[in-house]
Amino acid sequence: MAGFRAALEASDLGAKVVMTTKGLWGKDAGATWMAHDGYQCWGIHPDDSLDLAAEDTIRCGWFLNNQENVYTFLAHVPNTGRELLKWGARYNMAGSLFAPTWQLGQSIPEGRSITPATWPRGELGYQYSRIFPRVLMLKKKKIKIMEDLFTVDLLTMGDAVVGAIGIDMRSGRFKVFKAKATILATGGYQGLYKVSTANANLTGDGHAMALRAGVDMMDFEFNQTLPSAIWPPEIAGSLLPFCMIMEWDARMYNGQQERFMSKWDPAKMERSTRSLISRGIFHEIKEGKASSHGGVFVSVSHQSKSFLDEKIGEWERTRDFAKLRRVGFDPGKDAIETGYSIHYCQGGCSINPRCETDKEGLYAIGEVASGSKDGGDRMMSNALPYCMAMGIIAGREAAQFIKNRKTPEIDLNQVEELRRTSLQPLQRQNGIRVYEVKSIFQDLMQMEIGYGRTEEGLRLALNEIERYKQEILPNLYVSNEQKRFNQEWINALEFRNLVLMAECLIRNARMRTESRGLHDRWDYPEPDSNWFNNIHLRLQDGQLSQWTTPVEFTYWKPEEGSLGEPRHKGVKVKDYEGWRAEPLHKGI
Amino acid sequence: MTTDDLATVELFRFDPNVDSEPRYCSFRVSYKSYTVMNVLSYIYENLDNTFGFRWACGKGFCRCCVLCVNGKPVLACMEPATEYMKIEPHPKYQVLKDLLIDFDRVK
Numbered sequence: 001m002a003g004f005r006a007a008l009e010a011s012d013l014g015a016k017v018v019m020t021t022k023g024l025w026g027k028d029a030g031a032t033w034m035a036h037d038g039y040q041c042w043g044i045h046p047d048d049s050l051d052l053a054a055e056d057t058i059r060c061g062w063f064l065n066n067q068e069n070v071y072t073f074l075a076h077v078p079n080t081g082r083e084l085l086k087w088g089a090r091y092n093m094a095g096s097l098f099a100p101t102w103q104l105g106q107s108i109p110e111g112r113s114i115t116p117a118t119w120p121r122g123e124l125g126y127q128y129s130r131i132f133p134r135v136l137m138l139k140k141k142k143i144k145i146m147e148d149l150f151t152v153d154l155l156t157m158g159d160a161v162v163g164a165i166g167i168d169m170r171s172g173r174f175k176v177f178k179a180k181a182t183i184l185a186t187g188g189y190q191g192l193y194k195v196s197t198a199n200a201n202l203t204g205d206g207h208a209m210a211l212r213a214g215v216d217m218m219d220f221e222f223n224q225t226l227p228s229a230i231w232p233p234e235i236a237g238s239l240l241p242f243c244m245i246m247e248w249d250a251r252m253y254n255g256q257q258e259r260f261m262s263k264w265d266p267a268k269m270e271r272s273t274r275s276l277i278s279r280g281i282f283h284e285i286k287e288g289k290a291s292s293h294g295g296v297f298v299s300v301s302h303q304s305k306s307f308l309d310e311k312i313g314e315w316e317r318t319r320d321f322a323k324l325r326r327v328g329f330d331p332g333k334d335a336i337e338t339g340y341s342i343h344y345c346q347g348g349c350s351i352n353p354r355c356e357t358d359k360e361g362l363y364a365i366g367e368v369a370s371g372s373k374d375g376g377d378r379m380m381s382n383a384l385p386y387c388m389a390m391g392i393i394a395g396r397e398a399a400q401f402i403k404n405r406k407t408p409e410i411d412l413n414q415v416e417e418l419r420r421t422s423l424q425p426l427q428r429q430n431g432i433r434v435y436e437v438k439s440i441f442q443d444l445m446q447m448e449i450g451y452g453r454t455e456e457g458l459r460l461a462l463n464e465i466e467r468y469k470q471e472i473l474p475n476l477y478v479s480n481e482q483k484r485f486n487q488e489w490i491n492a493l494e495f496r497n498l499v500l501m502a503e504c505l506i507r508n509a510r511m512r513t514e515s516r517g518l519h520d521r522w523d524y525p526e527p528d529s530n531w532f533n534n535i536h537l538r539l540q541d542g543q544l545s546q547w548t549t550p551v552e553f554t555y556w557k558p559e560e561g562s563l564g565e566p567r568h569k570g571v572k573v574k575d576y577e578g579w580r581a582e583p584l585h586k587g588i
Numbered sequence: 589m590t591t592d593d594l595a596t597v598e599l600f601r602f603d604p605n606v607d608s609e610p611r612y613c614s615f616r617v618s619y620k621s622y623t624v625m626n627v628l629s630y631i632y633e634n635l636d637n638t639f640g641f642r643w644a645c646g647k648g649f650c651r652c653c654v655l656c657v658n659g660k661p662v663l664a665c666m667e668p669a670t671e672y673m674k675i676e677p678h679p680k681y682q683v684l685k686d687l688l689i690d691f692d693r694v695k
Contacts, residue, residue: 023642023644023652024642024652024691027644027650027651027652027691028642028643028644028645028650028652033645033649033650034645034647034649034650129650170684198645199644199645199650200644200645200646201644232621233621233622233623233626234623234666234668235647236646236647237645237646237647238647319648323648323666326668327668435633435634478637479637480637480638482638484603484605484685485640485684485685485688487632487637487640487641488632488637
């Protein structure tokens with residue numbers, strides 16, 4: 001979504017745009033098509049405002065957000081909502097307005113004070129995959145889309161990014177791009193974990209490219225997780241169990257038939273927050289009380305038959321539930337096994353409100369751009385509005401940047417070197433196949449860098465990553481020598497990126513000696529007033545260097561005595577004087 | 589595991605750059621409580637890594653894994669595996685390689 005919006009904006013402003021994706025655009029490439037959540041526009045309710053939306057976002061992020069970025073991106077959001085409606089997205093509406101009251105299919109996002117998130121009707125993210133291609137066709141844009149193109153690395157010249165090199169999977173040849181401006185919109189690194197609610201081929205390629213190009217990166221220690229199904233396999237990764245907890249009053253049991261949520265939230269039990277449930281599940285698994293497939297049980301068998309019959313009637317036609325019924329699931333007797341799955345990655349490029357990274361000509365948007373827009377925890381339902389807003393900004397800035405610029409020269413030695421290193425797994429005659437190690441690697445990540453992080457666990461995980469770097473990555477080998485559509489080759493290159501992501505994550509998690517937002521340390525269970533800092537990373541000569549920068553409380557600061565916990569209010573420091581859109585309740 | 593637990597998979601193979609005619613490869617793999625996608629991944633990772641297929645979300649959202657099992661168009665990630673499966677690309681689209689199709693080019 002972010003990449004498409006940026007391409008459209010830049011193209012509207014007269015730029016010649018090439019958009020590359022590693023799969024098929026609108027299908028397996030990108031993250032938006034998998035979006036479950038709503039689209040949160042501020043200003044649907046007459047009492048809602050940009051200030052309130054920004055304050056909620058900052059409080060939800062435990063006051064770690066870059067407040068300038070939050071305000072700048074959120075300011076565009078109502079316009080993006082209008083735009084999507086114009087393009088044919090269908091949201092829950094009351095007449096010509098977004099429905100300002102609670103309706104079926106709407107929820108007030110966790111942490112948000114007023115505005116309900118507008119939930120698309122029907123197939124959620126699916127509708128974006130239909131409307132975007134249509135917009136592109138209707139506008140007859142001259143955006144060249146290159147599919148099945150795996151970008152390996154960015155090309156640099158001094159302190160500027162001047163293009164990229166990738167593998168065209170359809171021909172098996174390398175493609176070199178010279179670009180006046182490059183926009184990264186590659187999603188997250190959910191492939192680091194075994195179970196993901198997102199597209200599993202999001203493997204942090206953009207993050208790794210940016211790191212290798214020497215870009216300043218930040219916030220890797222925060223990763224959002226959700227409880228999601230792991231068994232039966234037909235619904236693995238689905239949020240159905242979470243929905244059943246909320247709407248069927250389902251109960252959760254560990255492998256020893258105990259309702260473990262009594263330890264975590266005795267008052268609300270299973271109806272606790274997403275992060276507490278994930279945390280609870282994680283601790284049960286780590287303590288060896290997992291169900292047979294390594295999760296916990298979610299069951300509704302305590303409910304009466306009439307209740308179940310009524311709910312089955314209501315849910316029979318929903319996608320995931322229908323799948324469950326097809327494999328013979330009986331809610332009165334059977335339980336779903338549930339684990340926790342990665343949902344959203346908050347680490348990424350450090351960007352300014354113009355979406356620029358610290359390398360000239362390189363922009364980052366969406367999930368690959370952190371800029372600490374989400375701080376310590378992301379507000380529910382604001383990923384997609386951020387994507388649209390950042391797409392508009394980056395497209396505009398890039399189109400402006402390339403004016404009166406010549407096409408840059410590229411360093412052919414660098415191209416040759418990148419080509420040589422990418423080909424290595426194909427040229428080795430023997431070694432380790434990526435499928436032999438990937439699953440073990442993901443297990444390690446799922447256990448050690450989930451919740452309840454400890455110094456000891458992180459140190460061991462880091463040692464393991466070092467071993468991967470020394471012994472496994474240099475010996476990755478692909479037995480199939482064909483270059484066309486060689487998925488194993490691409491998977492081997494992706495695995496190299498994932499190992500780098502793991503290292504960033506572990507190093508940041510070790511450095512942050514407190515628990516804040518999504519970062520949960522067993523040995524430092526409380527937030528610390530000295531940690532109103534963001535941790536940055538840069539790859540220099542093969543080594544990651546880290547440093548911290550203090551958060552600037554430009555618009556909101558934490559209440560006296562607060563350590564940033566979301567339950568405390570913020571204190572207004574000054575007003576935002578930048579550009580802002582009309583609120584949505586004033587008509588569309 | 590007895591041989592009863594194994595499925596017979598007939599896999600469509602065709603590379604328009606090389607082959608003049610499609611052919612079929614046969615595999616025997618376990619299938620119970622797996623999806624067609626699980627079976628294809630198993631074959632790719634363990635038995636034959638030269639064939640082309642697509643998978644991404646595994647949850648029926650992205651629809652990139654559409655193919656034909658025993659003549660019926662299905663999403664591989666959603667379809668339970670059965671004991672005999674003839675797996676072919678979706679007939680509506682041009683084949684890029686094996687099960688990989690070009691969604692932009694309708695036959």
